Amino acid sequence: MTIVMDKNEISAQPRVRVPQHVAVVMDGNGRWAKKRFLPRVAGHKKGVESVRAVIRAAAKAGVKNLTLFAFSSENWKRPSDEVQALMTLFMQALTNEVQELHKSRVRIRLVGDLSRFSPALQQKIQESHHLTENNDGLNLNICVNYGGRWEIVEACKKIVEKCIPSQEITEDLFAQNLQIPDSGDVDLFIRTSAESRISNFLLWQLAYSELYFTPVLWPDFNEEEFNKALDWFAERERRFGKTSEQISLKEAQ
Numbered sequence: 001m002t003i004v005m006d007k008n009e010i011s012a013q014p015r016v017r018v019p020q021h022v023a024v025v026m027d028g029n030g031r032w033a034k035k036r037f038l039p040r041v042a043g044h045k046k047g048v049e050s051v052r053a054v055i056r057a058a059a060k061a062g063v064k065n066l067t068l069f070a071f072s073s074e075n076w077k078r079p080s081d082e083v084q085a086l087m088t089l090f091m092q093a094l095t096n097e098v099q100e101l102h103k104s105r106v107r108i109r110l111v112g113d114l115s116r117f118s119p120a121l122q123q124k125i126q127e128s129h130h131l132t133e134n135n136d137g138l139n140l141n142i143c144v145n146y147g148g149r150w151e152i153v154e155a156c157k158k159i160v161e162k163c164i165p166s167q168e169i170t171e172d173l174f175a176q177n178l179q180i181p182d183s184g185d186v187d188l189f190i191r192t193s194a195e196s197r198i199s200n201f202l203l204w205q206l207a208y209s210e211l212y213f214t215p216v217l218w219p220d221f222n223e224e225e226f227n228k229a230l231d232w233f234a235e236r237e238r239r240f241g242k243t244s245e246q247i248s249l250k251e252a253q
Protein backbone atom coordinates (compact mmCIF):
# COMPACT_ATOMS: atom_id res chain seq x y z
CA MET A 1 0.00 0.00 0.00
CA THR A 2 1.29 3.46 -0.80
CA ILE A 3 0.45 6.79 0.75
CA VAL A 4 1.75 8.95 -2.12
CA MET A 5 -0.72 11.69 -2.91
CA ASP A 6 -1.03 13.69 -6.06
CA LYS A 7 -1.52 17.45 -5.85
CA ASN A 8 -5.13 17.37 -7.11
CA GLU A 9 -6.09 14.86 -4.48
CA ILE A 10 -4.69 16.99 -1.67
CA SER A 11 -7.13 19.83 -2.36
CA ALA A 12 -10.06 17.64 -3.46
CA GLN A 13 -12.21 17.91 -0.28
CA PRO A 14 -12.67 21.47 0.94
CA ARG A 15 -14.12 21.73 4.46
CA VAL A 16 -15.19 25.00 6.03
CA ARG A 17 -13.27 24.58 9.29
CA VAL A 18 -10.25 22.34 9.13
CA PRO A 19 -8.28 21.83 12.35
CA GLN A 20 -4.69 22.99 11.99
CA HIS A 21 -3.44 20.49 14.53
CA VAL A 22 -4.97 17.06 15.10
CA ALA A 23 -3.64 14.77 17.85
CA VAL A 24 -4.57 11.10 18.08
CA VAL A 25 -4.31 8.52 20.86
CA MET A 26 -4.22 5.38 18.75
CA ASP A 27 -5.78 2.94 21.22
CA GLY A 28 -7.43 -0.49 21.07
CA ASN A 29 -4.91 -2.61 19.19
CA GLY A 30 -4.82 -5.25 21.92
CA ARG A 31 -8.62 -5.54 22.13
CA TRP A 32 -8.90 -5.71 18.34
CA ALA A 33 -6.54 -8.71 18.35
CA LYS A 34 -8.19 -10.35 21.37
CA LYS A 35 -11.60 -10.23 19.67
CA ARG A 36 -10.06 -12.28 16.86
CA PHE A 37 -8.19 -14.71 19.17
CA LEU A 38 -4.92 -13.29 17.85
CA PRO A 39 -1.82 -12.22 19.79
CA ARG A 40 -1.77 -8.51 20.78
CA VAL A 41 1.02 -7.83 18.31
CA ALA A 42 -1.35 -8.67 15.43
CA GLY A 43 -3.38 -5.64 16.50
CA HIS A 44 -0.29 -3.44 16.50
CA LYS A 45 0.62 -4.66 13.00
CA LYS A 46 -2.85 -3.98 11.67
CA GLY A 47 -2.69 -0.58 13.37
CA VAL A 48 0.13 0.45 11.03
CA GLU A 49 -2.40 0.40 8.16
CA SER A 50 -4.59 2.82 10.10
CA VAL A 51 -1.59 5.09 10.60
CA ARG A 52 -1.06 5.18 6.82
CA ALA A 53 -4.74 5.87 6.19
CA VAL A 54 -4.87 8.71 8.72
CA ILE A 55 -1.68 10.40 7.46
CA ARG A 56 -3.10 10.30 3.97
CA ALA A 57 -6.53 11.56 5.05
CA ALA A 58 -5.02 14.39 7.11
CA ALA A 59 -2.84 15.60 4.24
CA LYS A 60 -5.78 15.35 1.83
CA ALA A 61 -8.03 17.39 4.13
CA GLY A 62 -5.46 20.16 4.57
CA VAL A 63 -4.54 19.46 8.20
CA LYS A 64 -1.13 21.06 8.78
CA ASN A 65 0.01 19.21 11.91
CA LEU A 66 -0.75 15.62 12.88
CA THR A 67 0.55 14.25 16.18
CA LEU A 68 0.20 10.53 16.82
CA PHE A 69 0.72 8.82 20.19
CA ALA A 70 2.55 5.59 19.38
CA PHE A 71 4.26 4.65 22.66
CA SER A 72 3.93 6.30 26.04
CA SER A 73 6.57 6.57 28.74
CA GLU A 74 4.27 4.27 30.74
CA ASN A 75 4.12 1.60 28.00
CA TRP A 76 7.55 0.24 29.08
CA LYS A 77 5.61 -1.42 31.91
CA ARG A 78 4.05 -3.88 29.42
CA PRO A 79 5.33 -7.45 29.07
CA SER A 80 8.81 -7.35 27.58
CA ASP A 81 7.86 -9.42 24.52
CA GLU A 82 5.17 -6.87 23.60
CA VAL A 83 7.59 -3.96 24.11
CA GLN A 84 10.15 -5.75 21.95
CA ALA A 85 7.57 -6.42 19.22
CA LEU A 86 6.61 -2.74 19.23
CA MET A 87 10.27 -1.68 18.86
CA THR A 88 10.64 -4.05 15.89
CA LEU A 89 7.49 -2.63 14.37
CA PHE A 90 8.72 0.99 14.74
CA MET A 91 11.95 0.05 13.03
CA GLN A 92 10.11 -1.70 10.19
CA ALA A 93 7.60 1.11 9.78
CA LEU A 94 10.33 3.76 9.58
CA THR A 95 12.35 1.66 7.14
CA ASN A 96 9.38 0.94 4.90
CA GLU A 97 7.44 4.20 4.98
CA VAL A 98 9.84 7.12 5.24
CA GLN A 99 10.74 7.32 1.54
CA GLU A 100 7.07 7.42 0.53
CA LEU A 101 6.32 10.04 3.18
CA HIS A 102 9.26 12.08 1.94
CA LYS A 103 7.91 11.94 -1.62
CA SER A 104 4.63 13.32 -0.26
CA ARG A 105 6.61 16.20 1.35
CA VAL A 106 5.74 15.06 4.87
CA ARG A 107 8.06 16.34 7.61
CA ILE A 108 8.56 13.61 10.20
CA ARG A 109 9.53 14.16 13.81
CA LEU A 110 9.74 11.53 16.51
CA VAL A 111 8.97 13.23 19.80
CA GLY A 112 9.89 11.88 23.22
CA ASP A 113 12.89 10.77 25.22
CA LEU A 114 14.64 8.94 22.40
CA SER A 115 17.69 8.05 24.49
CA ARG A 116 16.08 4.83 25.76
CA PHE A 117 15.83 3.32 22.27
CA SER A 118 18.43 1.06 20.71
CA PRO A 119 21.29 2.78 18.85
CA ALA A 120 19.96 1.33 15.56
CA LEU A 121 16.49 2.77 16.15
CA GLN A 122 17.92 6.13 17.22
CA GLN A 123 20.00 6.16 14.04
CA LYS A 124 16.92 5.41 11.90
CA ILE A 125 15.01 8.19 13.66
CA GLN A 126 17.82 10.69 13.00
CA GLU A 127 17.90 9.66 9.32
CA SER A 128 14.14 10.20 9.04
CA HIS A 129 14.44 13.65 10.61
CA HIS A 130 17.34 14.60 8.42
CA LEU A 131 15.74 13.38 5.18
CA THR A 132 12.42 15.16 5.72
CA GLU A 133 13.33 18.26 7.75
CA ASN A 134 12.92 20.71 4.86
CA ASN A 135 9.61 19.30 3.60
CA ASP A 136 6.74 21.76 3.42
CA GLY A 137 3.79 19.33 3.55
CA LEU A 138 2.14 17.77 6.58
CA ASN A 139 4.08 18.04 9.86
CA LEU A 140 3.89 14.53 11.24
CA ASN A 141 4.85 14.20 14.91
CA ILE A 142 5.05 10.68 16.26
CA CYS A 143 5.24 10.53 20.05
CA VAL A 144 7.36 7.67 21.35
CA ASN A 145 8.55 7.21 24.92
CA TYR A 146 6.58 10.38 25.38
CA GLY A 147 4.72 11.76 28.39
CA GLY A 148 3.02 15.14 28.70
CA ARG A 149 4.50 15.74 32.14
CA TRP A 150 7.96 14.84 30.86
CA GLU A 151 7.57 17.44 28.09
CA ILE A 152 6.57 20.12 30.63
CA VAL A 153 9.49 19.27 32.91
CA GLU A 154 11.88 19.36 29.92
CA ALA A 155 10.58 22.83 29.00
CA CYS A 156 11.23 24.01 32.60
CA LYS A 157 14.76 22.63 32.43
CA LYS A 158 15.45 24.45 29.15
CA ILE A 159 14.18 27.73 30.59
CA VAL A 160 16.32 27.35 33.71
CA GLU A 161 19.37 26.41 31.64
CA LYS A 162 18.92 29.60 29.58
CA CYS A 163 18.82 31.60 32.86
CA ILE A 164 15.64 33.39 31.78
CA PRO A 165 14.47 35.76 34.55
CA SER A 166 11.10 34.84 36.05
CA GLN A 167 9.41 38.10 34.97
CA GLU A 168 10.13 37.17 31.33
CA ILE A 169 8.46 33.77 31.58
CA THR A 170 5.13 33.95 29.80
CA GLU A 171 2.82 31.29 28.40
CA ASP A 172 4.18 32.00 24.91
CA LEU A 173 7.78 31.66 26.04
CA PHE A 174 6.93 28.44 27.86
CA ALA A 175 5.22 27.01 24.75
CA GLN A 176 8.28 27.92 22.68
CA ASN A 177 10.33 25.61 24.89
CA LEU A 178 8.13 22.56 24.35
CA GLN A 179 9.29 19.73 22.10
CA ILE A 180 7.32 20.71 18.98
CA PRO A 181 6.73 24.45 19.39
CA ASP A 182 5.82 25.06 15.76
CA SER A 183 2.86 22.65 15.79
CA GLY A 184 1.02 24.84 18.32
CA ASP A 185 -2.07 24.03 20.32
CA VAL A 186 -4.15 21.00 19.42
CA ASP A 187 -7.47 21.89 17.77
CA LEU A 188 -8.88 18.39 17.56
CA PHE A 189 -8.01 15.50 19.88
CA ILE A 190 -9.13 12.03 18.84
CA ARG A 191 -9.04 8.90 20.98
CA THR A 192 -10.19 5.56 19.68
CA SER A 193 -11.44 2.45 21.55
CA ALA A 194 -14.09 4.02 23.82
CA GLU A 195 -11.64 5.23 26.46
CA SER A 196 -12.20 8.81 27.50
CA ARG A 197 -8.92 9.78 29.07
CA ILE A 198 -5.82 11.69 28.02
CA SER A 199 -3.22 9.21 29.37
CA ASN A 200 -0.48 11.84 29.79
CA PHE A 201 -0.57 13.02 26.16
CA LEU A 202 0.17 16.67 25.17
CA LEU A 203 -1.04 18.12 28.48
CA TRP A 204 -0.08 21.71 27.66
CA GLN A 205 -1.27 21.73 24.06
CA LEU A 206 -4.70 20.20 24.86
CA ALA A 207 -5.83 23.18 26.98
CA TYR A 208 -8.57 24.23 24.49
CA SER A 209 -8.88 21.23 22.18
CA GLU A 210 -12.14 19.77 21.01
CA LEU A 211 -12.20 16.21 22.36
CA TYR A 212 -13.51 13.44 20.10
CA PHE A 213 -13.92 9.94 21.52
CA THR A 214 -14.96 7.06 19.32
CA PRO A 215 -15.60 3.40 20.16
CA VAL A 216 -13.86 2.32 16.94
CA LEU A 217 -10.70 0.35 17.74
CA TRP A 218 -7.53 1.77 16.21
CA PRO A 219 -6.98 -1.05 13.66
CA ASP A 220 -10.52 -0.39 12.34
CA PHE A 221 -9.98 3.38 12.16
CA ASN A 222 -9.62 4.59 8.58
CA GLU A 223 -10.02 7.59 6.30
CA GLU A 224 -13.81 7.50 6.63
CA GLU A 225 -13.60 7.51 10.44
CA PHE A 226 -11.05 10.32 10.36
CA ASN A 227 -13.32 12.36 8.11
CA LYS A 228 -16.21 11.79 10.55
CA ALA A 229 -14.05 13.38 13.26
CA LEU A 230 -13.26 16.33 10.96
CA ASP A 231 -16.96 16.78 10.19
CA TRP A 232 -17.77 16.71 13.91
CA PHE A 233 -15.06 19.31 14.53
CA ALA A 234 -16.43 21.57 11.78
CA GLU A 235 -19.74 21.76 13.70
CA ARG A 236 -18.18 22.79 17.03
CA GLU A 237 -18.53 26.34 18.24
CA ARG A 238 -15.19 27.21 19.79
CA ARG A 239 -15.80 30.02 22.23
CA PHE A 240 -12.48 30.30 24.11
CA GLY A 241 -14.31 31.86 27.06
CA LYS A 242 -16.48 34.24 25.02
CA THR A 243 -20.25 34.08 24.62
CA SER A 244 -22.01 32.38 21.76
CA GLU A 245 -23.37 35.78 20.61
CA GLN A 246 -19.87 37.23 20.36
CA ILE A 247 -18.78 34.29 18.22
CA SER A 248 -21.79 34.56 15.85
CA LEU A 249 -21.19 38.31 15.47
CA LYS A 250 -17.54 37.77 14.54
CA GLU A 251 -18.44 35.06 12.03
CA ALA A 252 -21.06 37.30 10.40
CA GLN A 253 -18.47 40.07 9.83
Ligand code: IPE
Pocket residue numbers: 026027028029030031032070071072075086193218
Ligand atom coordinates in the same frame (compact mmCIF):
# COMPACT_ATOMS: atom_id res chain seq x y z
C1 IPE B 1 -2.54 1.12 21.60
O1 IPE B 1 -3.27 -0.06 21.71
C2 IPE B 1 -1.09 0.88 21.23
C3 IPE B 1 -0.14 1.19 22.28
C4 IPE B 1 -0.42 1.69 23.45
C5 IPE B 1 1.25 0.89 22.00
P1 IPE B 1 -3.24 -0.92 23.05
O2 IPE B 1 -2.13 -1.89 22.93
O3 IPE B 1 -3.21 -0.05 24.24
O4 IPE B 1 -4.61 -1.68 22.94
P2 IPE B 1 -5.60 -2.05 24.15
O5 IPE B 1 -5.92 -0.76 24.86
O6 IPE B 1 -4.89 -3.01 25.04
O7 IPE B 1 -6.80 -2.64 23.47
Ligand code: IPE
Pocket residue numbers: 025026027028069070071072075195197199
Ligand atom coordinates in the same frame (compact mmCIF):
# COMPACT_ATOMS: atom_id res chain seq x y z
C1 IPE C 1 -2.05 5.48 25.43
O1 IPE C 1 -2.67 4.22 25.37
C2 IPE C 1 -0.73 5.44 24.74
C3 IPE C 1 -0.75 5.16 23.30
C4 IPE C 1 -1.78 5.06 22.54
C5 IPE C 1 0.54 5.03 22.71
P1 IPE C 1 -2.62 3.22 26.60
O2 IPE C 1 -3.43 2.05 26.20
O3 IPE C 1 -1.23 2.96 27.01
O4 IPE C 1 -3.33 4.06 27.74
P2 IPE C 1 -4.03 3.60 29.10
O5 IPE C 1 -3.03 2.79 29.85
O6 IPE C 1 -5.22 2.80 28.73
O7 IPE C 1 -4.41 4.87 29.77
Ligand code: MG
Pocket residue numbers: 027028029
Ligand atom coordinates in the same frame (compact mmCIF):
# COMPACT_ATOMS: atom_id res chain seq x y z
MG1 MG D 1 -4.67 0.78 25.36
